[in-house]
Amino acid sequence: MLAKRLIPCLDVADGRVKKGVNFVDLTDVGDPIEIAAAYQQQGADELVFLDITATNEHRKTMADLVERVSRQVFMPLTIGGGIQSVADMQRLLRAGADKTAINSAAVAHPELISAGAQKFGNQCIVVAIDTAWDEQQQRYRVYTHGGQQATDLDALTWAQRCVELGAGELLVTSMDRDGTKRGFDDRLYQALGRVVNVPIIASGGAGKLADFTDVFTQTPVDGALAASVFHYGELTISDVKQALRTEGVPVR
Amino acid sequence: MFAIVDYDTGNTLNLQKALAYLNVPTTLTADPAVLANADAVLLPGVGAFGAAMAALEQRQLVQPLQALARSGKPMLGICLGMQLLFETGLEYGQHAGLGLLQGRVVPLPTDRGVKVPQMGWNQNQLQRVNSPFAAIDQQYTYFVHSFYADCPAEEVVASVHHGVAVPSIVQRGNVVGMQFHPEKSGRVGLAQLESFRKMVVTNDASSN
Numbered sequence: 201m202l203a204k205r206l207i208p209c210l211d212v213a214d215g216r217v218k219k220g221v222n223f224v225d226l227t228d229v230g231d232p233i234e235i236a237a238a239y240q241q242q243g244a245d246e247l248v249f250l251d252i253t254a255t256n257e258h259r260k261t262m263a264d265l266v267e268r269v270s271r272q273v274f275m276p277l278t279i280g281g282g283i284q285s286v287a288d289m290q291r292l293l294r295a296g297a298d299k300t301a302i303n304s305a306a307v308a309h310p311e312l313i314s315a316g317a318q319k320f321g322n323q324c325i326v327v328a329i330d331t332a333w334d335e336q337q338q339r340y341r342v343y344t345h346g347g348q349q350a351t352d353l354d355a356l357t358w359a360q361r362c363v364e365l366g367a368g369e370l371l372v373t374s375m376d377r378d379g380t381k382r383g384f385d386d387r388l389y390q391a392l393g394r395v396v397n398v399p400i401i402a403s404g405g406a407g408k409l410a411d412f413t414d415v416f417t418q419t420p421v422d423g424a425l426a427a428s429v430f431h432y433g434e435l436t437i438s439d440v441k442q443a444l445r446t447e448g449v450p451v452r
Numbered sequence: 453m454f455a456i457v458d459y460d461t462g463n464t465l466n467l468q469k470a471l472a473y474l475n476v477p478t479t480l481t482a483d484p485a486v487l488a489n490a491d492a493v494l495l496p497g498v499g500a501f502g503a504a505m506a507a508l509e510q511r512q513l514v515q516p517l518q519a520l521a522r523s524g525k526p527m528l529g530i531c532l533g534m535q536l537l538f539e540t541g542l543e544y545g546q547h548a549g550l551g552l553l554q555g556r557v558v559p560l561p562t563d564r565g566v567k568v569p570q571m572g573w574n575q576n577q578l579q580r581v582n583s584p585f586a587a588i589d590q591q592y593t594y595f596v597h598s599f600y601a602d603c604p605a606e607e608v609v610a611s612v613h614h615g616v617a618v619p620s621i622v623q624r625g626n627v628v629g630m631q632f633h634p635e636k637s638g639r640v641g642l643a644q645l646e647s648f649r650k651m652v653v654t655n656d657a658s659s660n
Binding site for chain 2: 452
């Protein structure tokens, strides 16, 4: 049986790892390679690097970073942030990434999903979706550009469309929960699990052990992503895995 | 020196990085003479079975690889490279493989309540106790694939469960295959590459 995955997310700006709380207030927490090696040691199942500056210059820096990390760290690496084209994906995959995550560019140009999937295989294409509950419309609405631009897209419909186009995995962030430490948006992941059949990674809201056991026992997600709780040592990967094991959740 | 078969099929660089980390020198080559002089031949691969065999044929590597395997050269196929070691592949039609191991490569069933492709960490169950790769037992390794080897038990060193029993390590003498990515499986994966290296050294000692 496949193990459920714990995925630390490293937000990268200027070659350093940052964590934005609710997408603002950056705090420096260190060197990407050292952190990646430490997470491998701790038993993280995968790492996500997000380029949060995402200019052309930074994209090149990101490929260099992936190249260096993949010489020292032997685990699946997903890279996202500012990927605009198949050429961007190719550069990152060649540098040593296993998957590339696209977000705003996928909304603007959905054909990028299918082009990437055809060239590299579905397993290389992760679509990242930022969403928040719209109380008035009673639905989850998709946001782009780091959560700053609202779209008319319904998150569940968009998720299905992404999968039809060839997304091999969905990384879905609840903006309502991101940075709050109030737990994952379990209702969102339950709803997603009913409409798509590719791996779903939950993101946003991790604060305590029970948040992880809840999302893995109450929803069909395959992985849970977190940043600050891991970066600041509030929870360790092994604490979380022990708690999951106790609940009968398969972990590595 | 380990030779990695260069036939333009996917990411060989991460495999090279893992071997470099273990201080194993590698060369990427499509030259049969270089393959013949290497201590071991590594066959990586990502993509579809038929396209990969066509790429090997185009480079006139099918017969040299078969001859090297039969001469006792240690050979390690990884992911699709492992699948190519078998007789037949049923991905987008029926294709002949290298035929070094008995069995055929078939789609993972989609009606067993598991997601296909299998993508993630799965736990190995050792099937052959006396194996250079026995340390794999109960350990998790990283898989990304949609097809698997349907083969006789005698070829199987270890397997994982994903709807069906999926061979994760296969071996017949000097020919070894790993369905998972050892270069992406943390210290467990590196240890398996190390086990292969030990097998190569032992093979070398016994043939001298």
